[in-house]
Every structure is written in structure tokens, then in C-alpha cells.
Amino acid sequence: MRLEGKTILITAAGQGIGRAAALACANEGAIVHAADINAETIANLGAENPSITTHVLDVTNPQAILDLAAKLPDLDGLFNCAGFVHHGTILDLSDEDFEFSMNLNVTSMVRMCRAFLPGMLRRAEATGSASILNMASMCSNIKGFPFRLAYGTTKAAVNGLTKSIASDFVSKGIRCNSLNPGTVDTPSLRGRIAAAADPVQAEKDFIARQPMGRLATVDDMTPMIVYLLSDESRFVSGQALLVDGGVTI
Numbered sequence: 001m002r003l004e005g006k007t008i009l010i011t012a013a014g015q016g017i018g019r020a021a022a023l024a025c026a027n028e029g030a031i032v033h034a035a036d037i038n039a040e041t042i043a044n045l046g047a048e049n050p051s052i053t054t055h056v057l058d059v060t061n062p063q064a065i066l067d068l069a070a071k072l073p074d075l076d077g078l079f080n081c082a083g084f085v086h087h088g089t090i091l092d093l094s095d096e097d098f099e100f101s102m103n104l105n106v107t108s109m110v111r112m113c114r115a116f117l118p119g120m121l122r123r124a125e126a127t128g129s130a131s132i133l134n135m136a137s138m139c140s141n142i143k144g145f146p147f148r149l150a151y152g153t154t155k156a157a158v159n160g161l162t163k164s165i166a167s168d169f170v171s172k173g174i175r176c177n178s179l180n181p182g183t184v185d186t187p188s189l190r191g192r193i194a195a196a197a198d199p200v201q202a203e204k205d206f207i208a209r210q211p212m213g214r215l216a217t218v219d220d221m222t223p224m225i226v227y228l229l230s231d232e233s234r235f236v237s238g239q240a241l242l243v244d245g246g247v248t249i
Contacts, residue, residue: 006030011080012082018036021222059108059112086100086151087148089149133178137180145209179228179243183209221243
């Protein structure tokens with residue numbers, strides 16, 4: 001029960017890392033608010049753990065974020081997990097593609113943090129600590145990958161955003177860190193593999209870039225997520241924490 005008594009909001013909780021995080025946090029005693037744009041994918045989360053309450057949320061909608069912030073209690077933890085992977089070099093990137101990637105991967109996090117931070121500051125004053133966790137990637141300012149121009153750019157921005165928030169509020173009890181995963185076997189990845197010209201080779205290529213010889217699972221990510229949202233990480237802030245299976249050694 002490492003998160004007992006904590007109220008945590010997780011976006012993109014309908015599938016993949018977000019869903020696994022919602023269940024892991026609830027299993028550790030947290031009151032979890034699981035948000036996703038897709039009502040169907042989060043519909044049964046409460047049945048899996050009654051400590052989870054679900055909310056339909058489009059994180060690219062500024063008013064929807066403000067409405068949810070007004071509805072929820074003050075948070076002890078916020079995990080900004082929503083994101084999008086654009087495939088292509090800068091020559092394949094339209095202005096519309098880049099604007100969408102920036103809006104979903106970066107601007108939505110800015111708005112989420114801005115909306116929920118006042119309440120988190122109140123919780124930090126009462127309890128001594130509150131934690132923001134932002135989803136970044138090993139594909140960012142940490143390491144470049146082919147055909148990930150928009151994605152790598154936005155995730156580098158997420159790491160910068162994370163350090164800035166951490167710096168501004170470190171004396172107020174707010175911790176802010178980013179999770180930088182390797183290649184994780186999620187529905188999103190499976191969709192990209194299926195869309196490739198040669199899906200079999202595409203999967204082999206994804207695995208080949210992982211020195212451990214396998215894709216990560218969502219359960220490889222949840223221990224770090226729970227740690228960063230718990231008081232165990234009370235002296236950790238402003239960090240881009242890698243869980244990448246050794247890619248960036």
C-alpha cells in the first residue's frame with residue numbers, strides 16, 4: 001500500500017502504460033482518477049479495481065481540462081501519459097502533423113500541469129509532497145532515432161518542461177519528473193507495426209534496437225511509475241528517468 005491515502009490522476013488510461021499505471025496505483029492503495037478520450041477503453045477499469053473512477057477527457061481541449069480540475073479534489077499525483085508517435089523525417093512532416101504532435105505531446109501537459117498545480121500545491125503544503133510525472137521517451141534530447149523527428153522534438157520539450165516545473169516549485173514540495181521508456185509492447189506499438197509495409201520485419205527491427213533482445217512490457221514500467229508517485233521518491237525531482245532496457249548505455 002505504497003500509495004495509500006493519495007489521490008492520483010492518470011491520462012491516456014484506457015490502454016497501454018496508462019492503463020497499467022492506473023491499476024498498479026490503485027493496487028497500491030491510491031484513489032485513482034483514470035481519464036481517456038475513449039469512453040469504451042476505460043469503461044471497465046472501475047470493475048477491475050473499485051478505487052478507480054473514470055473520466056472521458058480530451059487533453060487537447062483546454063476547457064475540458066479546466067472542467068475536470070474544478071470537479072476533482074486536490075491531487076497528490078498527476079501522471080501525464082497521453083501522447084502520439086509521428087513517423088517520418090522532417091521532409092515527411094507537414095505543419096499540421098507537427099502542430100498536432102506539439103499540441104498533444106507538449107501543450108496538453110502544460111495545460112494539465114497549470115490546471116492541477118494549484119491544488120497540488122495545497123496538498124504539498126498539507127502533506128509535505130506532491131508529484132507530477134510526465135511521459136517522455138528515450139527518443140528525445142537523450143537519443144535520436146530515425147523517422148522520429150516530431151516525436152523526438154516533442155519529447156525533448158517534455159523533458160525541458162519537467163525540469164522547469166521542478167525548478168520553479170522544488171521549495172514548495174512539488175516534485176516533477178519524466179519517465180523515458182524504451183520500446184514498450186502496447187496497442188499503440190502494435191498499430192504501428194501492423195501499418196508497416198512488412199509487419200514481421202518491423203517487429204524484428206523494434207526488438208533489434210533493444211540490447212536485452214525483447215520489447216519492454218507495461219509491467220516493466222509500472223514499478224518506476226509507482227516509485228515516482230510515492231513518497232519513496234521524495235528526494236527525486238527534475239529527473240528524466242530512463243527505463244529503456246539498456247538502449248542508451
